[in-house]
Amino acid sequence: xxxxxxxxxxxxxxxxxxxxxxxxxxxxxxxxxxxxxxxxxxxxxxxxxxxxxxxxxxxxxxxxxxxxxxxxxxxxxxxxxxxxxxxxxxxxxxxxxxxxxxxxxxxxxxxxxxxxxxxxxxxxxxxxxxxxxxxxxxxxxxxxxxxxxxxxxxxxxxxxxxxxxxxxxxxxxxxxxxxxxxxxxxxxxxxxxxxxxxxxxxxxxxxxxxxxxxxxxxxxxxxxxxxxxxxxxxxxxxxxxxxxxxxxxxxxxxxxxxxxxxxxxxxxxxxxxxxxxxxxxxxxxxxxxxxxxxxxxxxxxxxxxxxxxxxxxxxxxxxxxxxxxxxxxxxxxxxxxxxxxxxxxxxxxxxxxxxxxxxxxxxxxxxxx
Numbered sequence: 001x002x003x004x005x006x007x008x009x010x011x012x013x014x015x016x017x018x019x020x021x022x023x024x025x026x027x028x029x030x031x032x033x034x035x036x037x038x039x040x041x042x043x044x045x046x047x048x049x050x051x052x053x054x055x056x057x058x059x060x061x062x063x064x065x066x067x068x069x070x071x072x073x074x075x076x077x078x079x080x081x082x083x084x085x086x087x088x089x090x091x092x093x094x095x096x097x098x099x100x101x102x103x104x105x106x107x108x109x110x111x112x113x114x115x116x117x118x119x120x121x122x123x124x125x126x127x128x129x130x131x132x133x134x135x136x137x138x139x140x141x142x143x144x145x146x147x148x149x150x151x152x153x154x155x156x157x158x159x160x161x162x163x164x165x166x167x168x169x170x171x172x173x174x175x176x177x178x179x180x181x182x183x184x185x186x187x188x189x190x191x192x193x194x195x196x197x198x199x200x201x202x203x204x205x206x207x208x209x210x211x212x213x214x215x216x217x218x219x220x221x222x223x224x225x226x227x228x229x230x231x232x233x234x235x236x237x238x239x240x241x242x243x244x245x246x247x248x249x250x251x252x253x254x255x256x257x258x259x260x261x262x263x264x265x266x267x268x269x270x271x272x273x274x275x276x277x278x279x280x281x282x283x284x285x286x287x288x289x290x291x292x293x294x295x296x297x298x299x300x301x302x303x304x305x306x307x308x309x310x311x312x313x314x315x316x317x318x319x320x321x322x323x324x325x326x327x328x329x330x331x332x333x334x335x336x337x338x339x340x341x342x343x344x345x346x347x348x349x350x351x352x353x354x355x356x357x358x359x360x361x362x363x364x365x366x367x368x369x
Contacts, residue, residue: 001368002026003084005112006071008064008092009033012262013168013286013353019050020357025364027051028082030074032058032066032094058094067093072101079107084367086110086141090133103136111137114166115284115305116150131155141363143284144309162366164359166306168262168286169293171352178295178341179270187270197228197253199337202272202296204265205279205287207235212278212301215322217241219278219329221248227332230272234259262290269294274336278322279304292316293348297339299331310351316343 003025007014010031018029029051058068071094079085085102087109089095102109111134119127135155142148143166152158179187185195193200201220205211213231220229231241231254238256245254260268269275275291276299285304292298292310298317300307311317317339320328 001083001364002081003028003086003364004075004078004082005029005086005088006095006098007031007088008066009035015049016353017357017360019048021360021364022051024361028078029053030071031055032068032071032092033060033064056094065092066095069094069097071095071098075107076101076105084110084364086112087137088112088114090130096129096133099133099136103132108138110139110141111151111156112141113147113151114143115282116147117281117283117303117305118150118153127154139367144305146305146308147284162363164363165351165355166284166286167289167351167353167356169289169348169352171349171354173266174293174348174352175295175345178345184271184273187267191268191271193230193255193271194228194252198226199228199274200272201227201229201274201276201332202232202269202291203229203276204232204260205277207231207233207237207241209237210280210282212280212322213237213241214244215278215325216276217244217248217250217254219325219332220254221250222329223332225253228253228255230255230257232257232260232265232268266290266294269296272296274299274332275317276332277301277304278320278328280322282306289348289351292344295341295344297336297341297344299328299336310347312347314339316340316347 005018005027018027021027034055056068056070058066058070060066075098087095087099090099090111099109131154134151140151140156140161142151142161142163148161151161188195203213203216207213241256245251269291275296277287279301280303282304285306288298288300288306288310298311300311300317300319301322302319303322307319311319313319318331320331
C-alpha cells in the first residue's frame with residue numbers, strides 16, 4: 001500500500017513515527033516548511049528519513065502558515081498512484097488550496113488531526129470554511145475524545161473517526177519509580193538550584209502570550225516564600241517575565257532557564273515536585289505527558305486538549321479553569337502535594353511512542369483490507 005502524508009513541519013516525534021510506518025508501507029511525505037517560526041532551532045534534530053521526503057517552496061508567514069500551489073499541483077499530478085492521501089492539517093493556505101482541489105475532483109483524503117479546540121464564537125466565514133474542509137474528508141484520525149468532539153462539531157461523521165495514541169515519550173524515557181527527596185536534592189545541586197525551598201514547581205514551553213505564563217507568575221507572587229518556580233524555554237515574552245520577577249522581588253525563588261531539547265529536559269525535570277501549565281489554548285499539549293513521565297503531579301489548564309485525555313483530578317493532578325484564580329492557588333498550596341507520583345508514571349506508560357506506533361499500524365491495517 002502506498003501512502004502520501006502531508007505535514008506542516010518535521011517535528012522529531014513525527015519523523016520517528018513515519019520511520020516506523022515506513023517499515024510496513026511505501027511512504028511519500030511532503031513537508032510544507034522546514035521549521036515552525038516559534039520553535040527554537042534546537043527543537044529540530046537531523047533524523048534520518050527512511051521514506052521519500054519533499055520540502056515545498058513557497059511563501060512562509062506566521063508561525064506555521066504557507067502559501068504555494070505546489071502541494072495542489074503535486075496531488076493533481078500524482079494522486080492516482082496513492083492508496084491513501086493523509087492530510088495532517090487544513091489551515092494553511094497551501095492545505096486549503098489542495099483540499100479544495102481534492103473535494104472538487106472527488107479525490108478521497110483522510111484528515112489526520114493532532115487535537116482541536118472548538119471556538120463557539122468565531123467569524124461565520126471561518127466556521128463555514130472549517131466545516132467545508134473537515135466535513136468533506138473521507139475518514140479521520142484523532143488522538144482523543146476532545147479532538148473527536150471538535151471534528152464532529154465541524155461536520156465530521158463520528159462513525160468514520162479512528163483513534164490513535166499521541167505521544168513524544170518512549171517507554172525507556174519513563175521513570176521506573178518516583179525519585180526520593182534525596183535524589184531530587186542531588187539533582188538540584190547538580191543543576192545549580194537551591195535546596196532551600198519546600199515545594200518546587202516547573203513549567204516549560206514557548207515564552208509567548210498563549211502559554212499564559214504571566215498569569216502563572218501573578219499567582220506565584222501570592223504563594224508563601226517556601227515555594228520555588230522554574231520556567232524553561234525561550235520566546236518573545238522573556239523580558240516581560242524578568243521585569244515582573246524583579247518588580248515583585250522574586251529573583252531568589254523564580255528562575256528562567258533556556259530551552260532544553262527533550263532528552264536533557266526530561267532529566268532536568270528530576271529537580272522538581274510538580275508541573276503546571278495555565279495555557280490559554282493548546283490544540284494538544286505534549287508537555288503534560290512529558291511531565292507525567294518523570295513522576296510530576298500536574299496542574300493543567302482546561303484549555304489544553306490533552307489534559308482531558310491524560311489528567312484525572314486527585315489521581316495524577318488537576319484540571320483547572322484558568323479564570324478561577326483562587327481555585328488554582330488552593331490547588332498549588334493545599335492539594336497537589338497529596339497526589340501520588342506513581343499514578344503519573346502509570347498514565348504515561350499508557351501513552352508512549354511505542355503505543356502510538358502500534359495504534360497507527362492498527363488503524364492503517366483497516367484500509368489494507
